[in-house]
Amino acid sequence: MDGGFVYGGSGLSTIDGKGRCTIPSDLRSTVEASSNGNVVCLARHPDLPCLMGFGTTERDALVTDLKKQWEYAQQRGENFDRQAAGGPLASSLTVIGFEASGRFVVPPMLRFFGKLEEQAFFHGNITNFYIWNPSILLAQETGFEMQKEIAEYFLAEAERKRK
Structure with missing residues (x-):
């Protein structure tokens, strides 16, 4: 992996009326190190109803x-549309x-695009992190079983603290 950065950990954040939320500390330290400062890249996930961050x-x-994919295609004599290949992610990529x-x-x-409302999980x-509306993650029929359990834990803790 380039740079040796591993995005691990999880957490739940509220989202206020102005759209403010907080990157959990485990992920934040990796973002800071991999950006050499307090900058995060966010984009719409191309296949899932969530956001990606890195x-x-x-x-x-x-x-x-x-660039490597394009060069490899050129070596094989194949067409490779770099703009089309990068478009899905780049069209929503925002540096914040x-x-x-x-x-x-x-x-x-x-x-x-992330269907985010009052909370963000x-x-x-590993190479990035996801940001979900917890209710949408929990409604996923397949996959993400461990992440669902972790989200349930954080939601229960948030509810316990509210009482």
């Missing part, structure tokens, strides 16, 4: 990977600054 090092690695506490504003378009995915 540091600028991973963003740059995606560009390098795309965040406070030392991890608080940042999720842009309205990304809140729409973050979970590491």
Whole structure:
């Protein structure tokens, strides 16, 4: 892996009326290290109803990977449309600054695509992390079983603290 950054950990954040939420500390430290500062890249996941997040090092690695795919296609004599290959992720890719506490504003378009409302569940995915509306994650019919259990734990803890 480029840079050796591993996005691990998870957490639950509230989203206020202005769209502010907080990156959990485990993930935040990796984002800071992989971006060399308080900057996070967010994008719509191409296949799932959630967002993806990562540091600028991973963003740059995606560009390098795309170039390698194009070069490999050229060597094989195949066509490769670099713009089409990078478009799904790049069309929603947004670079956002965040406070030392991890608080940042999720842009309205990304809140729409991630179906984010009052809460955001973050979970590491090795080379990036996902941000889910917890109710949408829990409604997924297949996959993410461990992440669902972790989300249930955080939701129960948040409810317990409210009482």
